[in-house]
Amino acid sequence: MLYHSTRGGSERLTFADALLAGLAPDGGLYMPESVPTLSHDQIRAMRGKPYATVAFEVIHPFVGGTIDDDTLRTIIDGAYGTFRHTAVTPLVQLDERHLVMELFHGRTLAFKDVAMQFLARAMDHVLAERDQRATIVGATSGDTGGAAIDAFLGRERTDMFILYPDGRVSDVQRRQMTTSADGNVHALAIDGTFDDCQRIVKSMFTHTAFREQVALSGVNSINWARIVAQIVYYFTSAVALGAPDRKVSFCVPTGNFGDILAGWVAKQMGLPIDRLIIATNTNDILARTLETGRYEAADVVQTTSPSMDIQVSSNFERLLHAAMGKDSNALGELMSSLKQSGSFTVPEEALEALRSDFSAARAGEDAVATTMKRVLAEQGYVLDPHTAVGVAVAHHVADEENLDPSIPIITLATAHPAKFPAAVEAATGVNPALPPHLADLMERDEHMDRLPNDQKAVEDFVVSKARIAAGGA
Numbered sequence: 513m514l515y516h517s518t519r520g521g522s523e524r525l526t527f528a529d530a531l532l533a534g535l536a537p538d539g540g541l542y543m544p545e546s547v548p549t550l551s552h553d554q555i556r557a558m559r560g561k562p563y564a565t566v567a568f569e570v571i572h573p574f575v576g577g578t579i580d581d582d583t584l585r586t587i588i589d590g591a592y593g594t595f596r597h598t599a600v601t602p603l604v605q606l607d608e609r610h611l612v613m614e615l616f617h618g619r620t621l622a623f624k625d626v627a628m629q630f631l632a633r634a635m636d637h638v639l640a641e642r643d644q645r646a647t648i649v650g651a652t653s654g655d656t657g658g659a660a661i662d663a664f665l666g667r668e669r670t671d672m673f674i675l676y677p678d679g680r681v682s683d684v685q686r687r688q689m690t691t692s693a694d695g696n697v698h699a700l701a702i703d704g705t706f707d708d709c710q711r712i713v714k715s716m717f718t719h720t721a722f723r724e725q726v727a728l729s730g731v732n733s734i735n736w737a738r739i740v741a742q743i744v745y746y747f748t749s750a751v752a753l754g755a756p757d758r759k760v761s762f763c764v765p766t767g768n769f770g771d772i773l774a775g776w777v778a779k780q781m782g783l784p785i786d787r788l789i790i791a792t793n794t795n796d797i798l799a800r801t802l803e804t805g806r807y808e809a810a811d812v813v814q815t816t817s818p819s820m821d822i823q824v825s826s827n828f829e830r831l832l833h834a835a836m837g838k839d840s841n842a843l844g845e846l847m848s849s850l851k852q853s854g855s856f857t858v859p860e861e862a863l864e865a866l867r868s869d870f871s872a873a874r875a876g877e878d879a880v881a882t883t884m885k886r887v888l889a890e891q892g893y894v895l896d897p898h899t900a901v902g903v904a905v906a907h908h909v910a911d912e913e914n915l916d917p918s919i920p921i922i923t924l925a926t927a928h929p930a931k932f933p934a935a936v937e938a939a940t941g942v943n944p945a946l947p948p949h950l951a952d953l954m955e956r957d958e959h960m961d962r963l964p965n966d967q968k969a970v971e972d973f974v975v976s977k978a979r980i981a982a983g984g985a
């Protein structure tokens with residue numbers, strides 16, 4: 513199993529190399545040369561198995577032997593042993609047709625924990641095996657940062673720098689990043705949006721001298737290993753509802769397009785998924801793209817679902833690459849157009865391919881608040897605002913597109929309501945409590961560095977702090 517860049521660079525990497533590399537030097541994202549498939553018998557046999565067992569079966573073919581089987585099992589067991597629910601990602605029925613899959617039982621209360629706990633252990637293993645160090649730089653709109661800092665806590669082979677948009681994350685999210693006891697972790701408040709943070713991080717990967725000087729690595733969903741670990745819960749949830757003998761649809765609160773891309777890969781692997789529904793908040797670039805064929809960035813609007821306040825969805829490039837028949841040159845032209853003019857037009861054939869798998873809609877702020885209130889009143893269940901975007905869109909698309917009512921729709925519950933208490937309380941009157949391990953979060957001391965929205969300033973900071981740049985072993 514080898515990986516290549518969406519932009520067509522000639523290098524072919526193993527899973528372990530792609531894991532450390534993060535983003536390709538040509539600015540593209542790594543993709544497997546082919547997607548492994550699972551037969552219906554293999555999928556059926558997943559029923560009733562523990563999450564970690566299914567995780568091994570799904571992840572194993574992508575790893576291609578670059579991590580030995582016993583170590584891979586240990587990594588997976590360790591990762592999912594950190595979850596507070598034995599099912600890891602349990603399903604909750606909202607009504608006859610709609611369910612939510614709770615992805616927030618990990619240490620930082622967001623779906624990012626599912627993949628990050630795997631990624632940190634896998635990366636640590638590969639670095640130890642090679643006796644190497646790495647400098648991790650990541651961009652976050654709130655959740656990836658906290659999850660990465662927690663998962664890499666105390667790992668001696670990495671220094672971590674997390675860029676977040678100053679003033680645009682919730683207090684709980686910020687404190688999960690700024691109260692780490694680990695001296696190798698740096699929370700950087702950037703004077704800009706998440707898109708600015710992500711642009712800086714991605715440009716660092718194409719700055720060869722810097723990349724090599726600090727042995728740059730990434731933990732955002734531009735790293736293929738993140739996607740792989742996120743594929744697993746599509747399988748566990750679908751088989752719990754009768755797959756492969758029954759189809760399931762998924763509705764995914766979407767920003768950087770990593771989570772829903774994992775669902776699309778699950779479908780390529782043979783999981784019978786009916787619709788993949790992209791749910792956006794007011795920052796609705798993906799919903800507009802599916803409707804009009806124009807990918808057109810607008811100014812980011814701050815919403816009550818801040819982790820989805822994103823315009824440039826990195827993983828959309830992976831989907832476009834497949835939808836355009838892996839034509840890296842044509843894809844490269846679209847990406848240049850995006851860089852120069854902030855927009856591009858999806859070729860007609862590719863658009864048709866996207867529409868055959870995906871539906872999309874947006875939920876504005878009123879719909880989000882109304883959905884939180886309604887679901888509490890009708891089902892006694894408290895949604896976080898991101899999940900509420902998903903539930904609102906799932907209902908809307910089911911009605912609008914007249915979807916087959918016998919096919920259940922699972923909305924991914926991507927965060928715990930306690931991460932966004934102000935928005936939840938304003939909509940429902942309920943003030944959700946943090947779990948015991950975070951009970952003193954709001955009293956802990958905070959440490960962060962404020963930096964301008966400028967790649968050079970961030971690179972200089974990283975070089976001045978990263979132990980590898982100072983010749984650390």
Ligand SMILES: Cc1ncc(COP(=O)(O)O)c(C=O)c1O
Pocket residue numbers: 622623653654655656733765766767768769770771772819820898926927
């Ligand atoms: C709570 C929450 N929901 C949804 C999303 C969107 O996920 P993705 O970026 O994978 O599309 C994010 C951030 O990525 C998030 O933190």
Ligand SMILES: N[C@@H](CCOP(=O)(O)O)C(=O)O
Pocket residue numbers: 651652653654655656657731732733734767768770819820
């Ligand atoms: N919503 C994310 C944005 C980054 O997403 P990633 O999945 O690419 O790491 C966040 O909360 O940071």
